[in-house]
């Protein structure tokens with residue numbers, strides 16, 4: 267096995283920037299690119315790679331051997347942390363929302379977490395709400411020993427340092443700054459990184475995948491003014507879908523050959539299409555959408571229906 271710092275040096279590798287040829291059902295005069303962060307790593311998917319990188323380096327530097335984090339039963343962040351633990355030699359503990367889940371058959375996300383060696387610790391929804399309280403954390407650390415703690419969704423200052431590397435890569439690949447850069451928004455860590463690295467004359471658009479009332483941006487001051495949050499494409503809230511959204515994802519797959527999932531990237535691209543067809547983007551604009559990965563959580567229903 268290669269040395270940790272050497273391994274981290276190339277993690278994540280650069281991801282391709284892909285121009286979509288005639289992606290729209292009618293003529294729309296913009297160039298739409300995908301920044302394919304879904305291809306960054308076979309297991310540690312998309313933006314979770316970016317968000318983990320500097321945290322893994324900090325954990326190693328501070329001599330932690332265990333990572334502890336939080337998530338729901340379908341969490342891409344839990345999955346990515348488990349896979350990164352296996353890849354980079356950390357023990358991992360996942361604190362999962364819902365004590366009832368301990369007794370039922372694991373879903374595929376949690377099964378994969380366990381297969382990567384993550385120890386799952388199920389707690390009630392009431393306890394889970396206390397996950398950021400110091401005494402609650404102290405109890406967990408008492409139980410599990412010293413751990414490098416990552417918040418739910420993985421967003422902290424070091425995560426944003428990682429997502430701030432996406433846009434400079436895009437500008438390098440394009441040879442120019444795009445007019446618009448778009449990403450899906452869960453905790454806002456990816457959007458915050460784009461906002462931090464944006465340049466004059468550029469627009470940063472975040473597509474919220476949950477209801478606006480449930481959301482707090484993790485950035486302050488100038489960075490907020492540098493991005494715009496689209497709240498009209500949450501399709502009823504986090505992890506909610508509609509038949510229309512699923513149909514869109516299937517037609518996008520057929521047209522472009524690129525797989526999306528229904529929680530984040532599908533909602534973002536639906537939003538971009540809707541805005542583009544309404545003439546929102548200026549004529550000739552270059553629009554880059556960050557494909558943040560998450561395909562481990564792609565609904566089986568998307569495969570079944572597309573065959574019929």
Ligand SMILES: *Cc1c(COP(=O)(O)O)cnc(C)c1O
Pocket residue numbers: 312313314342343419421450451452453454455456457530531558559560561
């Ligand atoms: C976690 C995740 C997001 C949300 O990223 P934030 O930084 O929390 O806003 C977006 N897309 C995918 C595929 C994800 O897994």
